[in-house]
Amino acid sequence: MSAKSALVEVVSVLAIVGSIGAIAVPKAATLQDERTADALNADIEVVRSAVYAFYSDSAYFPPEGVQGDILVTLEPYLPAKFTFRRPYGVMEYRNWPARAPFTRPVAAQPGDTIRPDSTIADRVRDSLADTIAGVLVPPAATRVRPIPGAPADSVPTDSAVVSRIIGISVVPRDARVAAIAAHRARRMARFLVGDKVTFIIFGA
Amino acid sequence: MVRDVVEHAARVTRAVQLAKPMESYRARPMLLALAAVASLIVATYAYVARAPWVFGPSPHHLQPAAREGHVRYAMFLTVARVLTFRDSTGNALPRTLAQVGESWPGMSYHVQQDTFELRAHIDSSKAIVYRSTQDPAELAASATSFLRDRLP
Numbered sequence: 001m002s003a004k005s006a007l008v009e010v011v012s013v014l015a016i017v018g019s020i021g022a023i024a025v026p027k028a029a030t031l032q033d034e035r036t037a038d039a040l041n042a043d044i045e046v047v048r049s050a051v052y053a054f055y056s057d058s059a060y061f062p063p064e065g066v067q068g069d070i071l072v073t074l075e076p077y078l079p080a081k082f083t084f085r086r087p088y089g090v091m092e093y094r095n096w097p098a099r100a101p102f103t104r105p106v107a108a109q110p111g112d113t114i115r116p117d118s119t120i121a122d123r124v125r126d127s128l129a130d131t132i133a134g135v136l137v138p139p140a141a142t143r144v145r146p147i148p149g150a151p152a153d154s155v156p157t158d159s160a161v162v163s164r165i166i167g168i169s170v171v172p173r174d175a176r177v178a179a180i181a182a183h184r185a186r187r188m189a190r191f192l193v194g195d196k197v198t199f200i201i202f203g204a
Numbered sequence: 205m206v207r208d209v210v211e212h213a214a215r216v217t218r219a220v221q222l223a224k225p226m227e228s229y230r231a232r233p234m235l236l237a238l239a240a241v242a243s244l245i246v247a248t249y250a251y252v253a254r255a256p257w258v259f260g261p262s263p264h265h266l267q268p269a270a271r272e273g274h275v276r277y278a279m280f281l282t283v284a285r286v287l288t289f290r291d292s293t294g295n296a297l298p299r300t301l302a303q304v305g306e307s308w309p310g311m312s313y314h315v316q317q318d319t320f321e322l323r324a325h326i327d328s329s330k331a332i333v334y335r336s337t338q339d340p341a342e343l344a345a346s347a348t349s350f351l352r353d354r355l356p
Contacts, residue, residue, distance in 0.1 A: 005233040012236035019243035023250055023258055030260035064305060096281045097288040099340075165281060176260055183261040189351040191274035192266065193324075194309025198278070200351065 033174065036088045037181035040170060043086060044185070047093065047168050048201045050077035061166050061202070064095045089172035096165040098203055165203035171196050272332065273350030275310075275324045279334055280343040282306045282322060286313075287340070 054062055054077050062073040070084050071093055084091040172178050175195035182192045189200040250258045256265060266274070285304045290297055297320050298304045301313045311324040322334040334343060 008233040009236050012233070012240035015240035016236075016243045019240075019247035022247045027258050030258065033260055097284050099284050099287065165284075176262060179261045179265070187352065191277050191347075191351055192271075193275055193278045193311070196309060 033176050033180050034184070036172075036174075036177050037184055040086070040088055040172065040177065040181045041185050043091065044168050044170075044188075044199050044201075046079065046082065047074075047091065048199075050074050051093070051166060051201060053077045061095055061164050062093070064093060088174070088177055089170055092169040092171075094167040094169055094198065096167070098163040098165045163203060165200060167198045167200045169196055169198040268326070270350045272326050272330075273347040275326055275332060276343045276347035277351060278308050278311065279322055279324055279332060280340055280347060282308065282311065282313075283334060283340040283343065286320060286322075
């Protein structure tokens, strides 16, 4: 074996080992981030269960609190010593108003023609949403003034807060964790704005 | 006994005489070089393209349409919050988004007398602008389809 061939082999082996290392190091970091993202998603499930348990007992969703501070109303439903300040970042419970023009379901009235493709589950859900809307929002508080400056025919004069959109926002210390958490929770409604990932647990 | 020893010595001596010196395959350096080049190409591609299978998904890897959908939905929620604030305060608008508990990266809010404008940057070259004279339903219309991946 000539010295030239030996040199080629040594350099090749070094290049292969270097390439594998160059991929393995960031991959190891990604695996660590994936574990963190899985922990984040597990915490989302914990809070979601607590919110639903609260709703089951109270028939309304808890109001928002201060970012990072656990809600007093939710505390009995969460595991002991659970806080919204997590090792990976800060969680925030969100409770947005959902306004009628965008979300109000239309419940079937006697005599209405039911769409052939609407299922019983659809109709039950619509009726339930109407009922919830009626319970949550007193009619007197739901009237909305026309939007100043907008054309009269474009202003939804009967717009109202009829329901809520409930979510959990998380601002992780590492933006990659947010992206990975959103990527791995594909079945949940979620959106990513910058380094802030928000999971919608009701109303999307 | 002596015979066995002699026969064994003869077998070993013959085997040693017949043995060829170890020789590398001629193609081995070339194969190793090819493998090295291929691995360098893969590693370089992974770094340049920030391959998700190495670096994981990144916010910057969202499809532009999905990124816009996500921003639009955040704006939709923010507008709902601002309008509800306005309703509850007799047409007064919040001075800042923080006043209604909203804070989104890249989103700015400007009040002009009794109207407001919400602006969010999707990237350095594109921004979405919502003015309070517009129907906020437009923000959510195209956004909700990006919230949840379609199941296979």
